[in-house]
Amino acid sequence: MGIIRKTKTVEILLNEFNKNEVAISAKKLIDSLGNTINKTTIYRVLDKLEDDGVLHSFLGKDGLKWYAKCNGCSSSKHTDMHPHFQCLSCGKVDCISTNVVLPNIPNRQIEFSQLLIQGKCEVCCA
Amino acid sequence: MGIIRKTKTVEILLNEFNKNEVAISAKKLIDSLGNTINKTTIYRVLDKLEDDGVLHSFLGKDGLKWYAKCNGCSSSKHTDMHPHFQCLSCGKVDCISTNVVLPNIPNRQIEFSQLLIQGKCEVCCA
DNA sequence: TTTGTTACTGCAACTAAGTTGCGTTATATT
């Protein structure tokens, strides 16, 4: 069940994701907005935005939950699948707009896949 | 720092991984061996076996930590990288012995990657 | 076989991300 009412929290969170095309962890949002918005509310709104196809989520290298904006998804179709890149130096995570070539696995039916690539980002490389 | 003394716990845990070529989550090991071995000890021995290159670890779809036997690794070189498959029906996880073709990402230096494929395993497919 | 060193173990207490229940507040509809 997604978002029905345009509340202050929804607006603030969407703002965070709009001001920069980068993924944000739930923890980071709580750290930065936690004295304005209750953490339970943050988790619940993120969850609803994901249901609506506005955001998608994935797990970073430590198992933390990250969110980023979707491209062309809606509440009925969530099709924006892609790898993510996490910088081991600065911690930044972003979406990689490439299709992953999955290995051939006999006798198994693939439904999802998640690829997390780790290394140095373009800033930390230079 | 790896394992120095061949203790009962080490033997029991290695046994678990030897009797079946499948990945096992730390949680599962605690559930099944927790009244014989303390969970702290289980976590610590798994950690050391990983240092030694006997086991490798990765995160499953819920962020739980899984372990599986390494092939050709040692304490000095941990090179057995490969994707993992988690069955969404029965929960089984296993190692896929295939090299992953990583997408081309400009201006970034790749150090690791982890690919988790989800779907139905060979048993649950039939 | 006994002794001594210290790696390993068990326990209890802790950490931290995420969840749940419930009473209150605010949005949107009439």
Next chain:
DNA sequence: AATATAACGCAACTTAGTTGCAGTAACAAA
């Protein structure tokens, strides 16, 4: 303005994993 109920804040909870420390056991030396 009155009403319905989605959304919120708070506190308490859940759970995988960690930490500190005192006691135990593996292993080598005597």
